[in-house]
Structures are given as structure tokens and as C-alpha cells.
Amino acid sequence: MNTPMDSPAGSVRLWTHELAFPLTPATIFGREAPLGLEIGFGNGAFLVDFARRHPDWNFLGVEIAAASIDRGVRRLRREGISNARLYCGNGRLILWDTLPEESVHRIVVNFPDPWPKEKHEGRRLLQSEFFELATRRLHPSGEIWLTTDHPDYFDFAVSQAEATGLYEIHIEAAPSETLQTKYAEKWQSMDLEIHHAKFIPLEKSPRDFCPRVKEVPVAHARLQGDLSQVGSFQKESHAFEGGHVVLLEASRSLDGDRITFEVIVEEADLRQALLVEARPCQTGIYVGLKHFGAPVQTRGVRLAVVKVADWLESRGMILMERVE
Numbered sequence: 001m002n003t004p005m006d007s008p009a010g011s012v013r014l015w016t017h018e019l020a021f022p023l024t025p026a027t028i029f030g031r032e033a034p035l036g037l038e039i040g041f042g043n044g045a046f047l048v049d050f051a052r053r054h055p056d057w058n059f060l061g062v063e064i065a066a067a068s069i070d071r072g073v074r075r076l077r078r079e080g081i082s083n084a085r086l087y088c089g090n091g092r093l094i095l096w097d098t099l100p101e102e103s104v105h106r107i108v109v110n111f112p113d114p115w116p117k118e119k120h121e122g123r124r125l126l127q128s129e130f131f132e133l134a135t136r137r138l139h140p141s142g143e144i145w146l147t148t149d150h151p152d153y154f155d156f157a158v159s160q161a162e163a164t165g166l167y168e169i170h171i172e173a174a175p176s177e178t179l180q181t182k183y184a185e186k187w188q189s190m191d192l193e194i195h196h197a198k199f200i201p202l203e204k205s206p207r208d209f210c211p212r213v214k215e216v217p218v219a220h221a222r223l224q225g226d227l228s229q230v231g232s233f234q235k236e237s238h239a240f241e242g243g244h245v246v247l248l249e250a251s252r253s254l255d256g257d258r259i260t261f262e263v264i265v266e267e268a269d270l271r272q273a274l275l276v277e278a279r280p281c282q283t284g285i286y287v288g289l290k291h292f293g294a295p296v297q298t299r300g301v302r303l304a305v306v307k308v309a310d311w312l313e314s315r316g317m318i319l320m321e322r323v324e
């Protein structure tokens with residue numbers, strides 16, 4: 001039996017800080033091979049089956065539900081699958097912001113959340129924009145597979161793909177491997193019809209879909225003043241082009257000479273929770289990112305440090321230096 005191949009961090013699970021922007025799939029799998037991407041793998045039944053049947057492929061599974069990731073990791077280990085990796089986050093982030101052009105051989109979406117209410121239609125994964133983006137990330141021989149029990153979602157996805165004018169669409173019987181997932185079994189036991197389509201790009205979208213999340217040099221600032229005199233804090237939200245930064249809370253250390261700020265940064269489809277610290281240094285008060293939780297140093301993270309420095313300045317401290 002194979003044992004799981006280690007990713008650079010020694011796990012089948014990929015963490016956000018292991019994602020380079022852009023990502024070279026060969027570095028996370030340790031080899032060049034066709035890449036399959038499943039978005040919303042649920043309990044991982046399809047993923048494991050696909051990875052086992054195609055040992056010559058690399059397979060990346062993405063899930064927004066942390067519990068699915070835990071189950072998926074256990075399943076991959078139990079089954080001794082060595083050619084799959086799992087990432088907890090938004091599948092669109094992986095496709096848009098990390099994977100290079102023409103790097104994906106198949107995108108699989110099995111039983112996507114249907115968002116049946118009209119007002120929630122915008123939350124559906126398979127929108128025209130997604131189909132356009134996929135034309136840039138799919139390999140010239142690549143395709144998208146959709147399987148769903150939901151006729152409205154199916155018609156919606158087909159019409160969204162058609163509206164791009166970039167696809168040949170094959171509506172056909174679902175391949176047996178897509179009918180073994182938890183949801184496939186559930187809907188089949190209720191005798192619901194299952195719909196399947198293969199979307200084959202005919203040409204690339206003229207829009208280039210440059211990655212929206214970029215790694216940038218880290219920011220820091222130096223101020224002068226007395227941190228112990230800095231008073232009460234209230235949550236602050238700051239929008240910037242492509243995202244926002246929320247300074248959630250500020251806490252003083254027990255010895256009273258440091259303040260740690262809890263921050264949420266959301267940009268594109270990436271959400272990061274991080275800590276920014278203000279602490280005494282030889283030349284004043286240093287403000288910088290705390291190395292906790294290994295955030296990816298993006299524009300939003302850099303702005304978080306700037307906003308903390310601004311807040312301290314607004315509380316009477318004097319800004320000496322700010323490196324952005």
C-alpha cells in the first residue's frame with residue numbers, strides 16, 4: 001500500500017501559508033502530472049476514488065467546511081492515497097488566485113450547494129464569471145464536469161456557460177464515479193433525476209483574470225509615546241480596493257507593555273485572521289505583524305499594520321517611521 005506523499009509541510013493538508021501566489025502544482029505534489037481539482041468535495045468519496053483510479057494524476061480537493069477537510073484527511077490516510085492534497089477555503093480563490101494558466105486538466109463539481117432562492121442566486125459557484133475564469137486556467141485538453149440533482153441549478157449553470165460563448169456543452173448521463181458521493185447516494189435513494197454536463201472550452205476568455213491576491217513585503221512602523229497611556233478601543237473597519245480590514249479587538253499583555261490587535265482581513269475570496277502587535281523596542285514602539293497563524297502577507301495584511309499604527313497615532317503617539 002502507498003503511504004501519503006508529504007507536501008512541503010509534511011501533510012496531505014495544504015495550509016494557506018503553503019500556497020504560493022501563484023502556486024506551482026508540481027511543488028506541492030512533488031511531481032509533474034495532470035491536475036484534477038474538485039470544488040466542494042464533501043466527505044471525499046469521489047476524490048479518493050478518482051485519485052485511486054488515476055495514480056498518474058495529481059488531485060487537489062477544496063472545501064470551505066473544516067469538518068470535511070478533517071474527514072478527507074483521515075480518509076486519504078486510511079486509504080493510503082498519495083496523489084491528493086486538500087485545502088480548506090474557497091475553490092474560486094484556488095482557481096483564480098493561485099493556479100497558473102492552463103494548469104488544470106479537470107474541474108469537478110459534484111452536487112454544488114443549490115442556493116434555490118432567487119435572491120441567493122449570486123452565491124452559486126458556477127456563474128458566467130467562473131466559466132470565463134476557467135477557460136484561462138484549464139489546460140487546452142481540460143474540461144469541467146458538473147453533476148447535480150437540482151434541475152434549476154443545472155439549467156442555470158448551462159445557461160451561464162452558454163452566455164460566455166466560450167464552451168461546447170455535452171449533456172449526458174452522469175459517469176458512475178460521480179454517483180458515489182454522499183449527496184449522489186442520498187438523491188438516488190429518493191429516485192431524483194441526476195443531471196450531468198461536461199463543459200469543454202473552445203477558446204479562452206479575452207479577460208486575463210490576473211490573480212487578485214498578491215504577496216507583498218511586510219509592513220512595520222515605529223512610534224514614540226507611552227503605550228500604557230493608550231485608552232479604550234472600538235472596532236474599526238477599513239475598506240480598500242478589493243477588500244477590507246477589520247480591527248476587531250485590542251488587548252493589553254499582563255505586564256502591560258504590549259498591545260495585541262486581533263484583525264480580520266478579507267480580500268477577494270481569502271479571509272485571514274491575524275494579530276498585529278505594538279511593543280517596546282530599543283528605539284520606541286514597534287508595530288508589526290505577529291508571527292502567529294502564519295498569515296500570507298498580502299496587501300490587506302500590510303494595510304492592517306498601517307491601520308494599527310494610524311490608530312495609535314490618533315491616540316497621541318508620534319509616528320517616527322512607517323515602512324509600507
Ligand SMILES: C[S@@+](CC[C@H](N)C(=O)[O-])C[C@H]1O[C@@H](n2cnc3c(N)ncnc32)[C@H](O)[C@@H]1O
Binds near residue numbers: 039042068090092
Ligand atoms: C451539497 S455538498 C456536496 C458535497 C459532495 N460533493 C457530495 O456530492 O457529496 C456541497 C459542498 O460544497 C462545499 N462548498 C460550497 N461552496 C464552496 C466553495 N466556494 N469552495 C469550496 N467548497 C464549497 C460545501 O461546504 C459542501 O460541502
